[in-house]
Amino acid sequence: MYRPWEGDVMRVAALCGSLREGSYNQALLDTVIDRAGAHGPEIVQVPIRDFTLFSQDLEADPPAEVTAAKELIQSADCLLLVTPEYNFGVPGVLKNAIDWLSRPFGDPTLRGRGMALMGASTGYMGTVRAQLAWRQLWHFFRSPVFTDVEVLMTSARDKVRGGQVVDPATLEVLDRYLEALHTWLGRIS
Numbered sequence: 001m002y003r004p005w006e007g008d009v010m011r012v013a014a015l016c017g018s019l020r021e022g023s024y025n026q027a028l029l030d031t032v033i034d035r036a037g038a039h040g041p042e043i044v045q046v047p048i049r050d051f052t053l054f055s056q057d058l059e060a061d062p063p064a065e066v067t068a069a070k071e072l073i074q075s076a077d078c079l080l081l082v083t084p085e086y087n088f089g090v091p092g093v094l095k096n097a098i099d100w101l102s103r104p105f106g107d108p109t110l111r112g113r114g115m116a117l118m119g120a121s122t123g124y125m126g127t128v129r130a131q132l133a134w135r136q137l138w139h140f141f142r143s144p145v146f147t148d149v150e151v152l153m154t155s156a157r158d159k160v161r162g163g164q165v166v167d168p169a170t171l172e173v174l175d176r177y178l179e180a181l182h183t184w185l186g187r188i189s
């Protein structure tokens with residue numbers, strides 16, 4: 001859900017890597033946005049649904065939705081990737097968005113900006129392989145990566161109802177994650 005920043009708080013710009021209706025990762029992000037007010041930073045979702053496929057031919061004059069996303073992220077203290085795992089790796093939708101946001105070479109949107117991760121899968125590994133892959137490629141941006149608490153939502157079918165996470169143990173982890181993220185943002189900013 002897109003909404004502007006409210007007040008003088010730590011700001012997190014979040015990207016969801018699934019466009020699926022009924023997505024568990026979108027439910028995870030919606031739940032985190034709702035709980036963030038009480039437990040830490042302000043979180044705003046950055047829309048990437050309308051990003052076209054990246055081509056370097058287009059990077060000098062990017063589409064308006066890419067420019068808008070860059071502005072929102074540049075006003076944030078940190079980027080949050082809410083990632084599915086596809087074929088033991090990162091999902092193309094989110095990789096495409098990151099490729100747009102990283103260009104042209106030297107663009108300040110991602111470089112040095114803090115990055116945090118979470119993810120949901122229907123399997124029993126909870127996106128751990130995708131999250132490790134994101135951490136690996138994030139070295140390129142010379143950015144600090146939040147790892148104090150990890151959110152790996154396994155068996156997501158059993159933990160989401162009506163577009164919200166309802167599993168008590170996951171909700172407890174989410175609150176710990178938000179509090180630790182808030183503390184970490186205070187340290188790095």
Ligand SMILES: Cc1cc2nc3c(=O)[nH]c(=O)nc-3n(C[C@H](O)[C@H](O)[C@H](O)COP(=O)(O)O)c2cc1C
Pocket residue numbers: 018019020022023024025026084085086087088089120121122123124125126127156
């Ligand atoms: C192309 C594709 C590849 C997938 N690969 C994995 C995988 O490697 N590991 C995993 O745990 N789940 C995998 N899944 C299952 C996803 O965890 C599941 O579809 C999940 O619901 C995707 O997130 P979403 O609900 O936010 O769309 C895959 C699903 C698709 C469509």
